[in-house]
Amino acid sequence: MKHKLSKIGVALSSLCLCAGAMAQSGEIRVLVANHPYGELLKLSIPQFEKDTGIKVNVESLQESQLTQKLTTEFATKSSTVDVFMTRPLQEGKMFSKNGWYAPLADYDFSDYPKNIMNAASFGGKPYIVPLVTEWQVLYYRKDLLQKAGLKVPTNFDELEAAAQKLNSESVAGIASRGKGAAAVTQVSSYIYNYGGQYLDKGTAAFNSKPAIDAVRYYGKLLGNYGPKGVTSMSWENIMPLFQAGKIAMWTDASVFYGQIVDQSKTQIPVANFDIANFPAGPKTNAPFIVSSWGISVANQSKKKDLALKFLNWASSKEMAIKGMMGNITMARSSVWVDPVVRSKMNPGLIETRAFAAENGTPVDRPYMSAVGEARDLIGELVIESINTKGTSNKLDQLAKEKANRVNELLKESGEYGK
Amino acid sequence: MIQSSFTERNLRVLFPLPAIVFIGLLMVFPILYTLYLSFTNWNLTSGMGPSFVGLDSYLRVFSEPRFLHALGRTFTFTVFAVAVEVVLGVAIALILNRAFVGKSLAKLLLLLPLVATPIAVGIVFNLFYDPTIGLLNFTLDALGLPQGRWISSENTVIASLVMVDVWQWTPMITLIVLAGLAGLSEEPVEAARVDGASEWQILRYVTIPMVMPVILTAMILRLIDALKTFDIIFAMTGGGPGYASETLNIMGFKYSFEYFRIGQSSVILVALFLVVLLCSLGIMKLRESSEK
Known part of the structure; x- marks a missing residue:
């Protein structure tokens, strides 16, 4: 009996040792967005695990839920996340201020456009590796324009x-x-093309004449010629209408192109869809071009060496090329000149990206920590403008009020005038 | 031996202990912690931890017109939804209480909305309400009736959301009332019939008063739930267009997970907690008096 027990004891302890050794050879927790690139990473992770012996526990979440999960875990200091996908312009400032990103001092950032690195760095130091880039474009129905002689x-x-x-x-x-x-x-690209901006040197600037004119124009366009109920529509509501042939033109981010020209998802022959540069405004043509997604190591990670290994792989040029082949527009500059990629990639995407990279504005929202609340405040202006088809006589007063509120937010988070 | 007698002596404490610990950890602690946070100015966008500011967050939130609107909307939504659900639910229960062909099939069909996941319900109704490609406008158009913008219009969004809530939760009232009706004794009804009461009089003066406590119980359950409604509104409008369908719960969510104002969000949730508590107490009082 005793003998048997000791045998079991040995077996158990060796099992524990095994488990311990396995944990040492590596297991990391990675949070990705359910964005096409996140999906690509998920598909490719088994190969990474095979090559490195690191076990990756991956969780995939919708973008705002990803922010919520990360915020909750980091703020309560209970997180076991090692690597995560992140939106530099949306949450970057707040995350860096709370010290949730690990610095990436040794990463080679030479392959990334300088203006995009601005949003990935804080206090002059890089914390995020940009993954995906997107810019504002005009999608349109070739057949409808042709029929109308336009x-x-x-x-x-x-x-x-x-x-x-x-x-x-x-x-x-x-x-x-x-x-x-x-x-x-x-709306940001409309505002830029009218010569305005959301913030200027850490102060709200969307109550300036050019910005208000742009919001009016936006309201006039959508209020008169937009789909019914447009004030409750984001891209996920517009996409099915566009694919069902209920919309002739659509201005939005370039990221949706792959989905639009996917014949299995649309009732219109995809040859009828096309993409063009965002139109010029009265002042200039500087549509946004931003890094919508990046990847970072969590500062509280206890396995930073393994986490870095994963980050290097997930942001490597090889993975970027894989992404480009799937119509995902990557942030690395070198993949855009790769001849193999260029021969496969849609020319419309290459042209509009080249235009935006040269002339674009590297921000598409008020770049501040309290961006969520600021967006709601500016959103009120947009809705008022659309509801009145751009004719609201309250718009100037409203813009002034909202600008004051945004300035208060900037002051509360210590970013006013900076 | 000593151990077993200890166990025996304290059985009354030991058996419920896990449940008490569970409730303490998962219900009492979060409520107290939320209360504590509501007295702080914790705001993640400032990068600083929570610091005690007394009633400051309360004053700031309560002076926001947006908060008062959300509070009003919470009541509007609840009152309309629960009123329609109770009237329809009781009516359906009275019909189902009679014998007719296909009764069990009708009961089964009635149960279906109840078991559907609210988020899925929200997504389906979003398509149903879509002003351009939705089934509702399509049907209205085919019948030659005017079309609406439903959840896309500030004027109709609450009514449209109430309709979804009614669709999903009326069956619950029906089920509870049906159970209450099944438990009633037949004698008072027969006595009334012998005395020459009409069907309407029997319903109005005998059946309804007898089943009233059950109706009120169903109402309390629905009321508490309707005040806290989150899933359907979040999935369908997220509080929009603008803030036109923002209830306290949605506002609390936005304050914590989109604005990261944890302190002020806690104030909103404490307010919602009090609203739910007071309303339930009110109805319970009403129920007590109806039982007397």
């Missing part, structure tokens, strides 16, 4: 004229996000 709009006057001509009972002339906070990123 050329692709290149400026706001032409855009409005085309929207008017294409608008009918069954097809909306133009769509863009109208749902308050979600619309803010898309």
